[in-house]
Amino acid sequence: MCPCDAVWCRGSIVQHTAAQRAEKQWNKTVRHLADLGATLDQQEVPVDGRERTVYAVTFEGKHLRLLADLASQEAGWDRCSPR
Numbered sequence: 001m002c003p004c005d006a007v008w009c010r011g012s013i014v015q016h017t018a019a020q021r022a023e024k025q026w027n028k029t030v031r032h033l034a035d036l037g038a039t040l041d042q043q044e045v046p047v048d049g050r051e052r053t054v055y056a057v058t059f060e061g062k063h064l065r066l067l068a069d070l071a072s073q074e075a076g077w078d079r080c081s082p083r
């Protein structure tokens with residue numbers, strides 16, 4: 001931990017810790033999907049003029065595309081499109 005106690009430094013540490021926690025949770029989720037027999041594909045696609053990550057999950061013959069975007073999650077996954 002940084003001894004400087006600067007506000008920006010503390011914020012950086014908090015962000016780093018949150019990023020590590022999110023990565024750990026994501027890896028756990030991917031393992032659970034694999035344990036269930038689901039497949040997960042990831043690709044970058046242009047959405048609204050920006051490159052966005054889209055995940056395609058296949059489980060028991062059904063396909064679901066998820067846009068990696070917190071706003072779409074908060075809106076009830078309105079940007080998901082089953083195939």
